[in-house]
Amino acid sequence: MDLDNLAMDLEEINHVYKENPLDYFKNKKLCLFKACLEKFFPGVRWGIEDLLLALELDVTTCKSQSCCSGTFFQRNLITRAQFAAINERNLNEIDHQADILLFPCNGCYNSLLRGRDILKDEGVREKTQEILKGLESKAIGESYPGKYKILNNPKLRLIHDLDFLFLIKDEVVKSLKYDLKSLKVAVHYGCHYLNLARDKKNAIDYVKNKNKLEDLVTLFGGLPVDYKEKESCCGWGASQIVLHPKEALKITLNKLKSAENVGADFLLTPCPTCLYTLSKPEYIEKIKKYFGEKIEIPTIHLNELIAILRGCEEERCITLRRKTPRLEEIYDIITRDS
Amino acid sequence: MEEKIDSDSDWNYNFYQDLIDDINENRNLIQCISCGRCTGDCPAAKISNFNPRKIVERVLKGDKCVLRDSDIWYCFLCERCKRVCPKDKINIPLLIINLRNESFKKGFGPRYTDLRKYVEMAERFLTNGTVLETPLGEPLPEERVDELNEICNFARIKYVFKASKIKEKKQKK
Numbered sequence: 184m185d186l187d188n189l190a191m192d193l194e195e196i197n198h199v200y201k202e203n204p205l206d207y208f209k210n211k212k213l214c215l216f217k218a219c220l221e222k223f224f225p226g227v228r229w230g231i232e233d234l235l236l237a238l239e240l241d242v243t244t245c246k247s248q249s250c251c252s253g254t255f256f257q258r259n260l261i262t263r264a265q266f267a268a269i270n271e272r273n274l275n276e277i278d279h280q281a282d283i284l285l286f287p288c289n290g291c292y293n294s295l296l297r298g299r300d301i302l303k304d305e306g307v308r309e310k311t312q313e314i315l316k317g318l319e320s321k322a323i324g325e326s327y328p329g330k331y332k333i334l335n336n337p338k339l340r341l342i343h344d345l346d347f348l349f350l351i352k353d354e355v356v357k358s359l360k361y362d363l364k365s366l367k368v369a370v371h372y373g374c375h376y377l378n379l380a381r382d383k384k385n386a387i388d389y390v391k392n393k394n395k396l397e398d399l400v401t402l403f404g405g406l407p408v409d410y411k412e413k414e415s416c417c418g419w420g421a422s423q424i425v426l427h428p429k430e431a432l433k434i435t436l437n438k439l440k441s442a443e444n445v446g447a448d449f450l451l452t453p454c455p456t457c458l459y460t461l462s463k464p465e466y467i468e469k470i471k472k473y474f475g476e477k478i479e480i481p482t483i484h485l486n487e488l489i490a491i492l493r494g495c496e497e498e499r500c501i502t503l504r505r506k507t508p509r510l511e512e513i514y515d516i517i518t519r520d521s
Numbered sequence: 522m523e524e525k526i527d528s529d530s531d532w533n534y535n536f537y538q539d540l541i542d543d544i545n546e547n548r549n550l551i552q553c554i555s556c557g558r559c560t561g562d563c564p565a566a567k568i569s570n571f572n573p574r575k576i577v578e579r580v581l582k583g584d585k586c587v588l589r590d591s592d593i594w595y596c597f598l599c600e601r602c603k604r605v606c607p608k609d610k611i612n613i614p615l616l617i618i619n620l621r622n623e624s625f626k627k628g629f630g631p632r633y634t635d636l637r638k639y640v641e642m643a644e645r646f647l648t649n650g651t652v653l654e655t656p657l658g659e660p661l662p663e664e665r666v667d668e669l670n671e672i673c674n675f676a677r678i679k680y681v682f683k684a685s686k687i688k689e690k691k692q693k694k
Binding site: 217219221222228244246247248249250252254255256257258259260261262263265268269272304306314317318321374375377378379381383384414415416418419420421422423425426427430431433434 | 598
């Protein structure tokens with residue numbers, strides 16, 4: 184059974200479609216994975232969906248997709264085989280309707296890749312297959328060939344929104360109405376993008392992919408700034424912020440303070456979970472209460488930023504409920520006609 | 522001062538063997554050279570007593586008390602340790618999941634009713650297929666939710682879910 188990594192081979196696309204990598208995506212069916220935290224930040228979904236439609240790409244979502252269940256796996260509430268079965272169910276449904284699956288969230292992306300990786304263990308693979316077979320025997324829902332099997336050599340390929348946007352960066356830049364007006368941007372990749380399993384025997388592979396956000400910021404006319412806590416966690420830490428808030432918020436504070444100290448205007452992240460942690464008003468209040476520090480630096484998701492730069496309606500880019508005077512100011516600076 | 526050197530009797534691999542019977546990949550822990558890079562880069566180590574280097578050492582010495590310690594519940598599962606480890610195949614986050622599993626089995630883990638946030642999320646996941654209060658866009662068809670329930674049979678998520686129902690009944694009384 185071919186259980187190769189389902190992550191898209193970016194190098195190959197860059198090599199074969201060097202004139203314009205967007206050509207690879209034309210005439211292909213794209214599906215957007217629904218991340219739970221998009222609910223709080225509709226601009227995360229809308230930002231990428233609107234861009235894809237403007238680029239005349241075929242884009243949908245999958246109505247049979249469930250949550251990635253990574254949060255339950257991380258708290259030991261489901262077994263590895265159950266986690267893998269939930270993933271395979273989602274992958275089967277999406278493989279049935281699309282060629283490419285895009286992720287706006289590090290957690291979901293990591294969950295689906297990890298679910299697939301877990302299946303390399305023969306014992307887990309057998310248990311997962313058994314669980315899926317159980318579904319088939321109960322004949323729940325509409326069936327089609329292969330629905331209840333572990334996907335064998337599927338056509339479906341997975342790609343993180345950041346990797347996708349970087350791949351088609353020239354087209355993204357062409358679509359922008361505004362630029363970043365030399366604003367200083369502190370980038371935050373998020374642990375589950377930064378620490379994704381890498382091939383340690385391949386030095387180039389091990390160190391690559393760490394400049395995509397900085398490169399995009401530069402292309403958008405901003406100034407990426409380096410800061411001490413750039414690679415540190417946002418503080419979410421697989422729900423540590425809920426279970427041990429005082430300790431976890433110390434990590435959040437260190438991160439935000441470190442970015443403020445170098446004069447960054449805002450933080451940019453490709454993950455809605457990090458965005459939630461770094462910008463939730465309740466957490467900012469708690470930081471003030473626990474540590475006596477007032478934090479003002481806002482955080483923006485990459486998809487939201489692209490929507491702002493493309494001149495989309497403010498309401499669609501950034502939800503009102505998280506608006507702060509600093510965020511408002513940045514929005515005004517970017518959208519001011521120069 | 523004379524440095525204490527571990528003797529052979531300090532090491533007992535029974536516990537390690539039990540763990541790898543559950544998750545074979547953790548076999549690679551034996552390669553640990555105790556360099557401490559995992560701990561130096563660990564966010565949880567900055568704010569708690571969580572110390573992955575020591576946890577690996579305790580596992581390899583057969584110290585099952587590690588299952589009672591609250592430390593293992595502080596791990597962020599950020600996978601930074603896995604990335605910075607100079608060894609190729611040591612997966613500490615997987616070891617933590619392995620240890621938490623054993624801890625749950627022995628009754629040392631958090632009580633289900635203490636996992637309030639998870640009670641709500643588990644309930645939503647098993648009734649709507651999403652952890653959200655209201656689904657994003659179209660709700661997941663009922664038969665698909667049934668599939669998720671079937672997949673999660675006998676999982677702790679179901680007990681967490683049941684615990685919420687028992688609590689609800691008690692509150693109504």
